[in-house]
Structures are given as structure tokens and as C-alpha cells.
Amino acid sequence: MRVSKRCQYALRALFELSLQPDGRPMKIHQIAGAQKVPPRFLEVILNELKHAGFVDSRRGSEGGYVLARPAKDLTVGEVIEYIQGPIYTPVADAAKHRNGESLLGDYAFQQLWRKVSDAVSGVWDNTTFAELVEYEMAKKSSSALNYAI
Amino acid sequence: MRVSKRCQYALRALFELSLQPDGRPMKIHQIAGAQKVPPRFLEVILNELKHAGFVDSRRGSEGGYVLARPAKDLTVGEVIEYIQGPIYTPVADAAKHRNGESLLGDYAFQQLWRKVSDAVSGVWDNTTFAELVEYEMAKKSSSALNYAI
DNA sequence: TCCATCTTCACTATATCAATCGACATTGTA
DNA sequence: TACAATGTCGATTGATATAGTGAAGATGGA
16 A cells, blocks of 8 residues: 555654654654654644644644654554555446446456455554553664664 | 555456466457457556466467466456555655654554555455455356346 | 634645557468 | 558647635624
8 A cells, every 4th residue: 555745744744743652742843853854744634633633732832743642543554544545445436337238357357456455444443542552662762772883 | 455456457367368268369459348448558558467377378360368277277466466566564664764764663664564455465465366356157048147136 | 811622615736546548470272 | 662650759738726815894802
């Protein structure tokens, strides 16, 4: 599954918010700086994430964004599907253009794409942001160790 | 993984050639007609498939295209990867733009995309065109049966 | 009153993809 | 040998999606 920049930035932003231990809101430019996302673009994206209910925002000088749910209850899959729509299924799509006419191969390819899409969602519906953070921290400390040695 | 039309047409064409029992070459317009592919576009695609070594061609009035290998030795995966290039891996890509600078999250997302890409190639590297044909035929005869009842 | 988010609309590149055109090369057959 | 069918190849067009910017004003908290 191809993942657009917009979507990658969304994931990065949520990852960054997941790193925030206390309930302190993060400002756009903080997130943008930390994850190298164009700030203006991030603004648009965070807005989407707010409407989706993934983050909450607070205005004013102490404002910013916070996760709307704990990171362990937020999967990568729901975010990607919200941003990009459902995983692409070519056959059903193509069949519409042919107004219902079916071709030899439709069944086989239908099944193939279904298998692929199941495999993909199997991965990312079972990955939470808490897990991402945990993995990152483990990996980071082990690579720091390597430097020390 | 997003699959372009070009790639779908390529798969359709190879599927159609896999259906051909004897070694008789099929003409472009036959394939195009059977699988509803724009003939002119198919011409370009079959050319690519020839260079990749997936099909052979014969010129002249009795010419056309044939599979270069038996359908049971041809996987969906190799075709897709040839047409679209390797499965998309955002992190490595992005790291180049940052000239080597790493971000907090790189490890975690790297692993995530890797899992996804493994899941996907696990499906299509293990699917041959012979299997697609077999599945299609089984499904087709069972649905014909349903009509009869 | 300052700061930062929210809302909205528009606008420009850029890239990719789908599809087509036109000219040329090759082969089988009459 | 000449014709007709077919494959080969490079260039070009048009559509669509994506990435990212710009500007203006409204809202609300410290």
C-alpha cells in the first residue's frame, strides 16, 4: 500500500504526541521541528486529525495539540485508513467501468487483492502508537550502547 | 500496495496468455479484447514484459505473444515488482532528503513498513499464474453450477 | 492584549499515470 | 520480390493527484 506524504506526516505527528508523557499540549511548530514536517502543511493535517477525533486541541498561548486517546488504544491502521481511505481494490473498481460485465480473471484477481489487503491490515491494525514508541526507545538505547562500546 | 493500471493490465495480459493451452501466439488485439485493455497501451506494456523476459514474441502475420515460461513458474510478485519497482519504503527515502539525519521514530516506522512489505510480498511472491487460472476455473464452474440449480 | 489555534479559499508547482500518435522494422506468404 | 500483418520504439498529450504555500480573518485562553 502506497502511503502519501500527508499520511506519513500524520503518523509522525501522532508518534511525536505519543512521546509526550504528561498531558501538556504540543504546539505545531514543536511537532514540525521534531519530525521535520513543513509547519504550514502540518497545520492542515492536524486539523484533519482533530476532526477524526484522534487529537484534541487547545487555543491560546498555552495551547497546542494532545492525543485524544491513550497511545496504546490508537492503531496505525485507523489513521491510515482515515487519511487515505480504504485499501485499494482494483477489480471491483474496474467492474464498475464495465457496468457489471465480468471478465475471465475477475474471481482470481479479486481473491488476490483481498489476500493482500488482509495481509496489510493485519499488520497495521495490530500496531499501536504505544508499541511504536516502545520499539523506538528499545532500539535507540541499544544503538546508543553500540556507540558506547 | 497501490497497483497502477499499467500493472493491472500487465497481470491481465499474462493471465490471458496463461489460459492459452497450446503454444499458439496470441495477438495484441485478442488479448486486449478478452481483458478489456486499450490495445495501443497494451502494446507498450507487452513490450516491457518482453524486455523483462516474461513473454516472447513472434513477428509477421502469424505472430503474437506467448509466455516465456510455464505459468506455474511465474509469480505475480515478480511481475508487479518489475513494473512498479520495489515496494515503497518511506523512511529510507525520507532519510536521503535529510542527508542522513535521523529522527525519533525512524526505527519504529522502518520496522513497520518492513512488516507491511513482507506481508505483501509474502502473498504475491507465493502466487503463480497457474494458481490464478486454477482458482478462476474452479470458481467459474461452481458459479455456473449455481445458475443451473 | 498577546499568542496560537481555527477556518476558509485559492493557487502553483510537480510528478505520475493513462493513453495515443506516427514512423519504422520484421516476418510469413502469395 | 512485394505486400500485408504485426511487432518495435520514442515522443507527446491530457488528466489527475499530491505537496506545499499564501493570505485573511475569527476564536479563545493566559
